Amino acid sequence: MAGYNRVIFMGNLTRDPETKQLTSGQSVCRLSLASNRQFKNRQSGQLVQEVCFIDVDVWGAQADSCQQYLQKGRSVLIEGRLKLDSWQDNEGQKRSKHSLVADRVVFLASSNQVETSGKEDEDISASFQAEKSTETPSFKAASGEVEKKGRKKHQEAESSGDWENSGEVNFKDQKPFEDDLPF
Numbered sequence: 001m002a003g004y005n006r007v008i009f010m011g012n013l014t015r016d017p018e019t020k021q022l023t024s025g026q027s028v029c030r031l032s033l034a035s036n037r038q039f040k041n042r043q044s045g046q047l048v049q050e051v052c053f054i055d056v057d058v059w060g061a062q063a064d065s066c067q068q069y070l071q072k073g074r075s076v077l078i079e080g081r082l083k084l085d086s087w088q089d090n091e092g093q094k095r096s097k098h099s100l101v102a103d104r105v106v107f108l109a110s111s112n113q114v115e116t117s118g119k120e121d122e123d124i125s126a127s128f129q130a131e132k133s134t135e136t137p138s139f140k141a142a143s144g145e146v147e148k149k150g151r152k153k154h155q156e157a158e159s160s161g162d163w164e165n166s167g168e169v170n171f172k173d174q175k176p177f178e179d180d181l182p183f
Contacts, residue, residue: 005081007100009054010108011035013074019067029063031056031102033076055099056080062105075108 011033019029037050056078058066070076080102089095 010077027063029058029066058102077106078102079104
């Protein structure tokens, strides 16, 4: 029977990242995350705060980046897979715990960065993310329908050349790749 193991987890670091260099030369970084969930208890009517703690292993170049840029309290989004670690402790008891193996780590802005960042930082961040993105964005148009308000805003921004303040992104079409191949 086929299985599927994919996890998306967002939370805050509970301590600074710990990095180890393996004898093979590859880096592994251990992150400890906490994610909060708040819900209302149906019986008592009180708000209940639930916290989920989990360890995350990040490998390779991402591990080095995590060590360099992350610290306790920072928010991150992790995409990866769940794994079960099992071992025997010093008293011979069998122990186990779940952890995540990260495929992708996204550094999220902390509350301090959001309050103090200027427009310049936002532009740099947006351009960096656009360059580093490995996923192709998918846009679906509803059978040619465009809201009149959106079309008007688009036309005004296009005519004035003021894309930065319009809230829209100006995608400039580029010529297709041309090569000297005979086919």
